Amino acid sequence: MTINDERGRLSDSVKIVLDDHKHAIALIDTGSWIDVYAGYEQNLTHFGTYQCNQILLSERARTYTITATAADFKQSLTVPTDRTYESGSLSSLVSHIAQKHGYQSKLHPSLVNAMHPHLDQLGESDMALLTRVANEHDALVKPWRGT
Numbered sequence: 001m002t003i004n005d006e007r008g009r010l011s012d013s014v015k016i017v018l019d020d021h022k023h024a025i026a027l028i029d030t031g032s033w034i035d036v037y038a039g040y041e042q043n044l045t046h047f048g049t050y051q052c053n054q055i056l057l058s059e060r061a062r063t064y065t066i067t068a069t070a071a072d073f074k075q076s077l078t079v080p081t082d083r084t085y086e087s088g089s090l091s092s093l094v095s096h097i098a099q100k101h102g103y104q105s106k107l108h109p110s111l112v113n114a115m116h117p118h119l120d121q122l123g124e125s126d127m128a129l130l131t132r133v134a135n136e137h138d139a140l141v142k143p144w145r146g147t
Helices: 090-100 126-136
Strands: 002-004 013-019 033-040 043-058 063-069 081-085 119-124
Touching: 013 043, 090 126, 119 126
Parallel strands: none
Antiparallel strands: 002 013, 013 063, 033 043, 043 063, 081 119
16 A cells, blocks of 8 residues: 655545455445555554545456545636735635635644735636645645545
8 A cells, every 4th residue: 555645736645456366355436435544453543535536457466456536626726716815814715715616624723813914816726825825824735525
Protein backbone atom coordinates (compact mmCIF):
# COMPACT_ATOMS: atom_id res chain seq x y z
CA MET A 1 0.00 0.00 0.00
CA THR A 2 1.22 3.48 -0.89
CA ILE A 3 -0.42 6.63 0.50
CA ASN A 4 0.38 10.04 -0.98
CA ASP A 5 -0.47 13.05 1.20
CA GLU A 6 -0.76 16.04 -1.14
CA ARG A 7 -1.21 19.77 -0.63
CA GLY A 8 -3.65 22.22 -2.17
CA ARG A 9 -5.16 21.37 -5.54
CA LEU A 10 -3.89 17.80 -5.53
CA SER A 11 -5.92 15.13 -3.83
CA ASP A 12 -4.45 12.62 -1.39
CA SER A 13 -4.31 9.20 -2.99
CA VAL A 14 -3.81 5.58 -2.12
CA LYS A 15 -2.67 2.60 -4.17
CA ILE A 16 -3.42 -0.84 -2.77
CA VAL A 17 -2.20 -4.10 -4.29
CA LEU A 18 -4.09 -7.22 -3.20
CA ASP A 19 -3.00 -10.82 -3.78
CA ASP A 20 -5.94 -13.01 -4.84
CA HIS A 21 -4.31 -16.36 -5.60
CA LYS A 22 -7.11 -18.09 -3.67
CA HIS A 23 -9.87 -16.21 -5.53
CA ALA A 24 -11.28 -15.02 -2.20
CA ILE A 25 -11.56 -11.25 -2.73
CA ALA A 26 -14.92 -9.64 -3.38
CA LEU A 27 -14.11 -6.40 -5.17
CA ILE A 28 -15.76 -3.03 -4.69
CA ASP A 29 -17.07 -0.94 -7.57
CA THR A 30 -15.27 2.12 -8.86
CA GLY A 31 -16.83 5.17 -7.22
CA SER A 32 -17.15 3.35 -3.89
CA TRP A 33 -15.68 4.93 -0.76
CA ILE A 34 -13.16 2.97 1.32
CA ASP A 35 -11.64 3.67 4.73
CA VAL A 36 -7.90 2.97 4.85
CA TYR A 37 -6.30 1.72 8.06
CA ALA A 38 -2.77 0.50 8.70
CA GLY A 39 -1.19 -1.10 11.72
CA TYR A 40 -0.95 -4.39 13.53
CA GLU A 41 -3.80 -6.35 15.15
CA GLN A 42 -5.80 -3.90 17.31
CA ASN A 43 -3.36 -0.98 16.89
CA LEU A 44 -4.77 0.46 13.66
CA THR A 45 -4.43 4.05 12.48
CA HIS A 46 -7.04 5.58 10.18
CA PHE A 47 -5.33 7.15 7.16
CA GLY A 48 -8.44 8.54 5.53
CA THR A 49 -11.43 7.84 3.36
CA TYR A 50 -10.82 7.47 -0.37
CA GLN A 51 -12.99 7.08 -3.46
CA CYS A 52 -12.03 4.19 -5.72
CA ASN A 53 -11.04 5.49 -9.17
CA GLN A 54 -9.67 2.36 -10.80
CA ILE A 55 -9.24 -1.37 -10.26
CA LEU A 56 -6.71 -3.22 -12.39
CA LEU A 57 -6.51 -7.01 -12.55
CA SER A 58 -3.26 -8.78 -13.32
CA GLU A 59 -4.41 -12.20 -14.55
CA ARG A 60 -0.90 -13.61 -14.53
CA ALA A 61 0.03 -12.54 -10.99
CA ARG A 62 -3.60 -12.76 -9.82
CA THR A 63 -3.40 -9.39 -8.09
CA TYR A 64 -5.74 -6.43 -7.96
CA THR A 65 -4.42 -2.88 -7.88
CA ILE A 66 -6.87 -0.36 -6.47
CA THR A 67 -6.23 3.35 -6.89
CA ALA A 68 -8.33 5.88 -5.01
CA THR A 69 -8.35 9.57 -4.14
CA ALA A 70 -9.54 11.36 -1.02
CA ALA A 71 -11.09 14.48 -2.53
CA ASP A 72 -14.41 14.66 -4.21
CA PHE A 73 -12.83 17.56 -6.10
CA LYS A 74 -15.41 19.75 -7.79
CA GLN A 75 -14.37 21.36 -11.08
CA SER A 76 -16.12 24.60 -10.09
CA LEU A 77 -13.33 25.26 -7.57
CA THR A 78 -10.85 25.73 -10.43
CA VAL A 79 -12.84 28.20 -12.57
CA PRO A 80 -11.25 31.68 -12.63
CA THR A 81 -13.49 34.38 -11.23
CA ASP A 82 -13.43 38.06 -10.25
CA ARG A 83 -14.61 39.15 -6.83
CA THR A 84 -13.71 41.42 -3.95
CA TYR A 85 -13.86 40.39 -0.31
CA GLU A 86 -13.80 43.07 2.36
CA SER A 87 -11.60 42.34 5.37
CA GLY A 88 -13.24 39.90 7.74
CA SER A 89 -12.93 36.59 9.49
CA LEU A 90 -11.16 33.71 7.84
CA SER A 91 -13.94 31.38 8.96
CA SER A 92 -16.55 33.50 7.11
CA LEU A 93 -14.47 33.53 3.93
CA VAL A 94 -13.86 29.79 3.99
CA SER A 95 -17.48 29.04 4.88
CA HIS A 96 -18.77 31.25 2.04
CA ILE A 97 -16.56 29.63 -0.60
CA ALA A 98 -17.19 26.11 0.73
CA GLN A 99 -20.98 26.58 0.61
CA LYS A 100 -20.75 28.06 -2.89
CA HIS A 101 -19.27 24.75 -4.10
CA GLY A 102 -21.35 22.38 -1.98
CA TYR A 103 -18.73 21.71 0.70
CA GLN A 104 -18.76 22.17 4.44
CA SER A 105 -15.95 24.22 5.92
CA LYS A 106 -13.62 23.09 8.64
CA LEU A 107 -10.84 25.17 10.16
CA HIS A 108 -8.08 24.34 12.58
CA PRO A 109 -9.03 25.80 16.01
CA SER A 110 -6.06 28.19 15.86
CA LEU A 111 -7.56 29.82 12.72
CA VAL A 112 -11.19 30.19 13.82
CA ASN A 113 -10.68 33.78 15.03
CA ALA A 114 -8.10 34.74 12.37
CA MET A 115 -8.83 37.70 10.13
CA HIS A 116 -8.02 38.36 6.48
CA PRO A 117 -7.40 41.74 4.85
CA HIS A 118 -9.31 43.15 1.87
CA LEU A 119 -8.91 40.60 -0.95
CA ASP A 120 -9.14 41.12 -4.69
CA GLN A 121 -9.76 37.93 -6.65
CA LEU A 122 -9.00 38.77 -10.27
CA GLY A 123 -8.99 35.91 -12.75
CA GLU A 124 -8.22 33.58 -9.87
CA SER A 125 -10.09 30.40 -8.97
CA ASP A 126 -11.63 29.97 -5.54
CA MET A 127 -9.14 27.16 -4.88
CA ALA A 128 -6.23 29.45 -5.78
CA LEU A 129 -7.63 32.22 -3.55
CA LEU A 130 -8.04 29.85 -0.61
CA THR A 131 -4.53 28.49 -1.17
CA ARG A 132 -3.11 32.04 -1.25
CA VAL A 133 -4.89 32.99 1.97
CA ALA A 134 -3.92 29.69 3.61
CA ASN A 135 -0.26 30.30 2.76
CA GLU A 136 -0.46 33.70 4.46
CA HIS A 137 -1.62 31.91 7.63
CA ASP A 138 0.91 29.06 7.37
CA ALA A 139 -1.98 26.67 6.67
CA LEU A 140 -3.19 24.52 3.80
CA VAL A 141 -6.45 23.97 1.95
CA LYS A 142 -7.73 20.54 1.17
CA PRO A 143 -11.13 19.65 -0.29
CA TRP A 144 -12.06 16.29 1.14
CA ARG A 145 -15.21 14.20 0.73
CA GLY A 146 -17.67 17.04 1.03
CA THR A 147 -15.82 18.98 3.77
